[in-house]
Amino acid sequence: MQALVLTPATRSASVQEIPIPTPGPGEVLIRVRAVAINPVDQIYFAEPIAAQAQRVLGVDFAGEVVGRHADLKNSSDKRVKIGERVAGFVQGANSVNDRPGAFAQYVVSPHDLLWTIPSTLLYEQASTVSMCALTVAQALFPRFxxxxxxxxxxxxxxxxxxxxxxxxxxxxxxxxxxxxxxxxxxxxxxxxxxxxxxxxxxxxxxxxxxxxxxxxxxxxxxxxxxxxxxxxxxxxxxxxxxxxxxxxxxxxxxxxxxxxxxxxxxxxxxxxxxxxxxxxxxxxxxAYGTVWEGLGHVIDYGDGHVFSAPPESREFAIKFYEFLSSAVDGGKVALEPNPVRKMPGGLERIVPDAFALLSGLVSDRRDKDRQGQDDHSRPISGEKLVYSID
Ligand SMILES: NC(=O)c1ccc[n+]([C@@H]2O[C@H](COP(=O)([O-])OP(=O)(O)OC[C@H]3O[C@@H](n4cnc5c(N)ncnc54)[C@H](OP(=O)(O)O)[C@@H]3O)[C@@H](O)[C@H]2O)c1
CATH class of the missing domain: 3.40.50.720 (NAD(P)-binding Rossmann-like Domain)
Structure with a gap:
């Protein structure tokens, strides 16, 4: 498959041909149809903390289930059904420890950390929800x-x-x-x-x-x-x-x-x-925390910053995505997705276009001079950058 691969040693990324990942126990394989770009993708591209020679970038994705681990063969959960439209997030290159990335044609994810996309939502819209909505839900509910x-x-x-x-x-x-x-x-x-x-x-x-x-x-x-x-x-x-x-x-x-x-x-x-x-x-x-704890893995940020993965954080994430999925039968959305700015091109344009718009502090973005200021290079205001993955 094609994936946007970070080489931490040279602080560069390129689209490369790599093996399609294999789902582990409890996981499904998803054909990625759209990805959303988050500030954190750019932060750990510009200043990598990944300890490996290469890592797949990217967090938020939406796509369709195309495979599953053998242990899910008899599961009645909709999210393991071949062809089901789902969205979720992975950690990408935002940790020292090796985790899957979403900027690729395929990604694997635990099935219980996915949510089912209602028919009224495009993949591009659905890709904006998983990471940011969970981040705020963690703040309001378990922490407040x-x-x-x-x-x-x-x-x-x-x-x-x-x-x-x-x-x-x-x-x-x-x-x-x-x-x-x-x-x-x-x-x-x-x-x-x-x-x-x-x-x-x-x-x-x-x-x-x-x-x-x-x-x-x-x-x-x-x-x-x-x-x-x-x-x-x-x-x-x-x-x-x-x-x-x-x-x-x-x-x-x-x-x-x-x-x-x-x-x-x-x-x-x-x-x-x-x-x-x-x-x-x-x-x-x-209060402060990282959304990754919802994925249930210890997160090593390097320099001695290791965040634990309390089981209740994963339990909360599971409940949250069940809640998002609950609206699907009525064709409704439990949460309206972000307004979307669909960017031209695919994986190969994420670094030159999207990361250029996201570089630096969020509050400094408006002050930057953007050559041309066309629809795709104007500063981000109230919208999410998304790419379709063909
Ligand atoms: N801890 C975690 O787990 C976690 C998870 C997700 C995100 N984050 C972090 O949270 C921050 C926000 O992420 P995001 O994806 O929500 O950002 P975003 O959507 O890219 O934010 C863009 C918006 O910020 C507004 N803005 C810019 N400067 C501002 C200022 N000085 N005061 C008030 N609003 C300002 C702009 O509003 P106007 O257009 O109205 O000017 C713009 O619409 C990022 O730093 C990200 O890295 C942390």
């Missing part, structure tokens, strides 16, 4: 402890029954932000509590974010230096009970911290070194 329709956190919301819960999503038009808003509405439904959803995004995205399925109550422009004060005003001075900083770069973390209620919780999605921030003096420390 909010109630959800598919996972019993058993932690009651620690605020009076009649109190409105204030939730801030900083970076509402990021991929994480789009899924975050939808998941917050599910938390409100599951808890029966009123959640006031406050967001920050560039003004031109406010109409989209006010409408369903995002339904923000309050939207502010993050370029307005007064936005943290305006967030506090929107909460009647109480502060926000929960905040997601989906950007987590430089001063965003401190500003989000300044909006918090005295016992508020907030979550960052980059490490202090990656996001260039420091919270050592902050009164409240943020």
């Amino acid at each position: 402890g909010l109630p959800s329709p598919f996972w019993n956190s058993q932690v009651p919301i620690p605020h009076d029954e009649d109190e409105t819960i204030n939730m801030l999503i900083y970076g509402s038009s990021s991929s994480l932000g789009f899924y975050g808003a939808q998941l917050v509405h599910l938390a409100a439904q599951a808890s029966g509590r009123r959640i006031r959803l406050i967001g920050t995004a560039s003004s031109r995205k406010h109409a989209l974010l006010s409408a369903e399925p995002y339904g923000y109550d309050v939207l502010l422009d993050y370029r307005d230096p007064e936005w943290p004060a305006k967030v506090r005003d929107a909460t009647g001075g109480v502060g926000v009970h929960y905040a997601l900083d989906t950007i987590s770069e430089r001063d965003t973390v401190g500003k989000v911290h300044s909006t918090l209620y005295k016992h508020g919780k907030y979550h960052v999605f980059r490490s202090p070194s990656g996001g260039q921030y420091n919270t050592s003096d902050a009164a409240i420390q943020p």
Whole structure:
């Protein structure tokens, strides 16, 4: 098969012919039809941590099941059926330890970490969901402890029954932000509590974010230096009970911290070194984790940073993808996918086109001069880059 293969020693990648992977116990083989590009793909391409001579890049994929391990022969699970349309994510080259990559014509995945794509979704749309939606779900449900329709956190919301819960999503038009808003509405439904959803995004995205399925109550422009004060005003001075900083770069973390209620919780999605921030003096420390723990494998980031793989994280991921699959019979979607920017070409264009757009900090992307500024090279704003894999 063809795959986009990283050579860590030379920090380069090329499309190469490599063997089609063989599914192990509990795994299926998927013919990849579309892949979505995430910032993390570019980060560990530019600064590889992979310890092998070569690794397949790529995380998010959608495609059809074309094979399965013999132990799944008698399984009645739809996700092992030949021809079933499924989506999922793998770790790609984002670890020292060897893991499968998705930027290829075929990928193997544990069947229980896939979800079934409803007929109303294109492969390109479905490929945007798996990694980013799980990332935010991990933050809101197991880490914040909010109630959800598919996972019993058993932690009651620690605020009076009649109190409105204030939730801030900083970076509402990021991929994480789009899924975050939808998941917050599910938390409100599951808890029966009123959640006031406050967001920050560039003004031109406010109409989209006010409408369903995002339904923000309050939207502010993050370029307005007064936005943290305006967030506090929107909460009647109480502060926000929960905040997601989906950007987590430089001063965003401190500003989000300044909006918090005295016992508020907030979550960052980059490490202090990656996001260039420091919270050592902050009164409240943020929650942080990596989405990979949902895959159930220990993750070695090198330099002594080894993340464990608690069994409950994999259990949560299984429940989450069952929840996404649950809408399929009605042809519905449990979560609306990100708006998509379909990029021209295939695997061979990911490094020169998509990675060029994703390089550097998320907050610095807009400042870059893009030659030509055609439809495919304009800065990313509220959309996911996807490639069809023929
Ligand atoms: N910890 C984990 O497991 C994990 C998992 C997934 C992602 N991440 C990280 O989370 C971050 C977000 O990823 P993503 O895929 O959601 O990003 P993304 O979709 O590429 O984000 C692009 C959006 O960011 C917005 N933006 C840029 N600078 C901003 C700023 N200073 N303040 C507010 N919004 C700003 C832009 O909004 P406008 O168009 O409105 O300007 C743009 O729409 C990345 O750093 C990624 O590496 C971590």
